[in-house]
Amino acid sequence: MRHFLSIADLEQDELGLLLERSARLKAGPPSGEILAGRTVALIFEKPSLRTRLSFDVGIAQLGGHCVYLSPQEVGLGRRESVSDVARVTSRMADAVVLRVNAHETIEEFARYSQVPVINGLSDLSHPCQGLADIFTIREHKGPDLRGVAIAYIGDGNNVAHSLMLCAAKTGASLRIATPLGYEPLPRYRELAATEARSSGARIEIANDPVAAVAGADVVYTDVWTSMGQEQEYERRRRAFHGFQLNAALLARAKRDAIVLHDLPAHRGEEITDEVIDGPQSAVFDQAENRLHTEKALLCWLLGGE
Ligand code: CP
Ligand code: NVA
Secondary structure (H helix, E strand, O other): OOOEOOHHHOOHHHHHHHHHHHHHHHHOOOOOOOOOOOEEEEEEOOOOOHHHHHHHHHHHHOOOEEEEEOOOOOOEOOOEOHHHHHHHHHHHOOEEEEEOOOHHHHHHHHHHOOOOEEEOOOOOOOHHHHHHHHHHHHHHHOOOOOOOEEEEEOOOOHHHHHHHHHHHHHOOEEEEEOOOOOOOOHHHHHHHHHHHHHHOOEEEEEOOHHHHHOOOOEEEEOOOOOOOOHHHHHHHHHHOOOOOEOHHHHOOOOOOOEEEEOOOOOEOOOEOHHHHOOOOEOHHHHHHHHHHHHHHHHHHHHOOO
16 A cells, blocks of 8 residues: 655656556546545645545546545544544545645554545645646656756745655756745755656756746746745745746746646735736646546556556
8 A cells, every 4th residue: 555645655657657647547538437436535624626626526537436524624633633533534435635734644644544645735745736737847848857947936835845856756957946044845855856866857946036937948836825824924925025926037938938836826926917827827737637647646546557
């Protein structure tokens, strides 16, 4: 049995196979009944549109059944211990998707779970988003990502961590620009550096958005204030001044560069309407691709494929 808590849980060749399977699932024909008679539980401590919808729809398309438990219901670690919730859920469901405040919660849950656990977002990583991100980049820039230049502008957060590991495993080049003090955590930088040595990827982290975007094939941003950081909103708005993805910054990238954002967007903060709704935006392809990549993930974890 395998869990999917981080992109680090996938070998480089497994990631490649998952992305190829995602492409086949997206192209059709209908995916069959790989999850017939199987139930996947979604236990979420935070709100969600894409993650909940893509898993619910994807599980139905694979012939399975989905049970969603909202932040108000379970009380992970408050109403009941994380270990007891994991033990009980494992007795009834065939897999669990967890969206948690603290990454340690999902690690603890996985230790006690008898069924595969999928990270549907934690404070440290968002690997399901990473799969859709790298899949979208392949769709637009071709399957060989060696030399494809990705720029990520903004917060060195959960989304940035997973993107870093995806780039490192696929041989892409990733330049991250964050304000001082908002860089990705050393542990993810080290993981990415190790992977990059075997894939040939180049991962650079600095603090100048203009330099990061110069000549890029892909320009990516995420919110400055993530879920759970609302009390830091004003401080972050000031710190991220100059990191907005607007038309002037995008003009520094290649003319055929695509724009990505995991959504939800805080329009007018990290990205302007003009850019997210503009001709270079692949943001809604990226959102749709959550469905295809998560179906591939479920087939791999539960269907033995
Ligand atoms: N990108 C993403 O995970 O969206 P949700 O928070 O709406 O699930
Ligand atoms: N960084 C964002 C991603 C939302 C999908 C957050 O954690 O809120």
